[in-house]
Amino acid sequence: MGSWDGLTHIDIDAQWPGLLDGSTPFDWFFRSPDGESYDSAFQRAECWLEERQGVTVAVSHGLIGRIIRGAYSGLSRADALSLPVPQDVIWKLSNGRIEPVFVD
Secondary structure, three states, X not given: OHHHXXXXXXXXHHHOOOOOOOOOOOOXXXXXXXXXXXXXXXXXXXXXXXXXXXXXXXXXXXXXXXXXXXXXXXXXXXXXXXXXOOOOEEEEEEOOEEEEEEOO
């Protein structure tokens, strides 16, 4: 998110007028002038997935969690970014499937 890390949409629009124009709730993250692009984040997720061997437990923020699941499933950008990010689920990626593991 570059310079936008920790800022509200109001803060961003005040400092970078117009950069959020036309954005969606899922793609505005990638509009920061010095932030990571979606393609770069997706490539990073793909490389990370390829490097995994055996059982891996990873903890992430919702955005990269969406991108990892999207890369794993071969989803389009729009579909990956619109994946749910519930706070009571661990996602199990195994054998080409993604299954939710619900946490109490």
